[in-house]
Amino acid sequence: MSESKVIIADDHPLFRTALKQAIIECIDDAQTLEAECFSDLLTAIERNPSLEIVFLDLHMPGNNGFTGLTQLQNHYPDLVVIMVSSDDNNDTMQKAINFGAAAFIPKSADLQMISTAIDCVLEGDIWLPECVENNVDQQTLIAHRRLAKQLAQLTPQQYIVLTQIADGQLNKQIAYDLDIKETTVKKHVSAILSKLEVNNRTLAGLAYQELMLTLPENDGDLQSA
Template identity: 70%
Template sequence: MSKATVAIADDHPLFRTALKQAVIQSLDTVDILEAENVDSLFELIEQNPQLELVFLDLHMPGNDGFTGLTRLQNHHPDILVIMVSSDDTPEIMQKAINFGAAAFIPKSADLSVIASAVQQVLQGEIWLPEGIDLTANNQELEVHKQLAKQLAQLTPQQYIVLSQIADGQLNKQIAYDLDIKETTVKKHVSAILLKLEVTNRTMAGLVFQQLKLS
């Protein structure tokens, strides 16, 4: 297998070490990068455009539920994402796949299982632990897939504006934070409402809140 570049984004050093061992088992030659929060992960990606696979901890700093996953897909749609967490209920695993993750690996999995999951993902397959039924809730599946599709249509800046709307920020605050004109923010908001098929910013914020874990 050709050389791969992989990022492990997790705030627990011991688990990052375990994941590194599993990745080394899976790939002949690999560069492994590490991040302990979402912002540092995105810095790594900017500095390493060849990066093709990210392990993303569900509860790491800067990642509120599936916001990190959808942000990755919005900004870097060519990167495969494997979600990892000790919070491994079937519902959460299902949501991860619905929102576009290539796999969900429980933190309790042993190294051989992790290695197998990595190999399947790199072959273009979706991986979940045995016994998880992806068709358990078809209605919810369609809702989540539609939301993921809509979020993917946003530009990276529109995605950031939407996340700030969901945090309750006003246009003036968003303009200040992003160092853009308030009129530009208003244009972004109009485009967001159109792409999400909602009629006001409150509804847009509620759409984004669906990504978070209650």
């Protein structure tokens, strides 16, 4: 049996079925895995090092906007990530590409469009639907790509610490959750601030929240420790 190359991370069974059909047509002998939430996706990736392509739902459980995309890029930089969503406005689709996705496939896409997108990605290109207007704001594009590059420079544990900073947790709480010393957390925070080129943890948390499409309830409550 061929090793799994593709995983579909989406909590809608009907759309997973449509994607699987397109994958069968585009990728020879591809064994396709499925995940219904982001934590299951991470577990599957760890257990299947042969995976090459991830189809990631923008709003699946455990993933808020582009937080999952950048986490995958940080932890598994060799994976190709294709975003999928019914939230297919111009800004959202372009933002996905800005943050490093190889494609954005609307859930309204038919089988032919999905196949076209997959073929394009397999050829090493970036794909967006033809309906996307080519009116990218260059300053926004540069800012998004800069943030994506900075996040990619974080170690996996620094990335996790950043997510907890953005969630408003103090160093002592982070140390407890990760089972590490508080002094280690402080070192991680210093490294995060340096790599993100910001002066304090509040700005670091706000930078991470740029990835979200819905802000957490404690937005702005990024306390120092």
